[in-house]
Amino acid sequence: MSDKQAHLNGAYYGPSIPPPTRNYHRPGRGSGCGCGCCLLRCLFNIIITAIVIIGLAVFIFWLIFRPNKVKFHVTDVQLTQFNLTSNNTLHYNLALNMTIRNPNRRIGIYYDRIEARAYYEDQRFDTETLTPFYQGHKNTSYLNPVFVGQQYVRLGADETSEFNEDRVNGVYDIDVKLYLRIRFKLGRVKTGRFKPRISCDLKVPLNTGNGSFGGT
Numbered sequence: 001m002s003d004k005q006a007h008l009n010g011a012y013y014g015p016s017i018p019p020p021t022r023n024y025h026r027p028g029r030g031s032g033c034g035c036g037c038c039l040l041r042c043l044f045n046i047i048i049t050a051i052v053i054i055g056l057a058v059f060i061f062w063l064i065f066r067p068n069k070v071k072f073h074v075t076d077v078q079l080t081q082f083n084l085t086s087n088n089t090l091h092y093n094l095a096l097n098m099t100i101r102n103p104n105r106r107i108g109i110y111y112d113r114i115e116a117r118a119y120y121e122d123q124r125f126d127t128e129t130l131t132p133f134y135q136g137h138k139n140t141s142y143l144n145p146v147f148v149g150q151q152y153v154r155l156g157a158d159e160t161s162e163f164n165e166d167r168v169n170g171v172y173d174i175d176v177k178l179y180l181r182i183r184f185k186l187g188r189v190k191t192g193r194f195k196p197r198i199s200c201d202l203k204v205p206l207n208t209g210n211g212s213f214g215g216t
Helices: 034-065 157-169
Strands: 071-084 089-102 107-120 123-130 133-135 139-143 146-152 171-186 197-205
Touching: 071 171, 071 197, 089 107, 089 123, 123 146, 133 139, 157 171
Parallel strands: none
Antiparallel strands: 071 089, 089 139, 089 146, 107 123, 107 133, 107 171, 171 197
């Protein structure tokens, strides 16, 4: 049997064997996106999820509480004195009646601080701090700030000319601003404090009980 076997000396006489394939990886040209791409995709998914959750929370809040804007109105204004002396001292007597309407059925409002300021030609001439209070649901509350006294105001030539013109016409442009510090009561939950500002641009005639006023 050994005579029939071919003599093998370690050489291979079959078809040639191709060399092994070598893969060369060039930085920045791989088929995968790498860890940075995965991190961006994960961050994007988190942001989208957060936006959806916040949107649903806002929508549910709106369905439950149906919030509406609180409305401020000046119903009556009296100006019985508004004189400017030669040394720019303003003598004034100004009284206002204001209403605050809370139209919400499930939202109450704590007015922790109410500061009323009166301005003429962008010069503040008086400040009154009003009594804090709580306003319940679908409620109308009343404010009655009164500004009485005298105050030095810095009026230039143009502002003094405006004052003289208003005195001739008998109607003065007076701004009254409310600086508030409030909290909302949603059921049994009380929110943090907010600091809105309400501005009323008034055209007030002198020596009359009813004045015409602008937007509130």
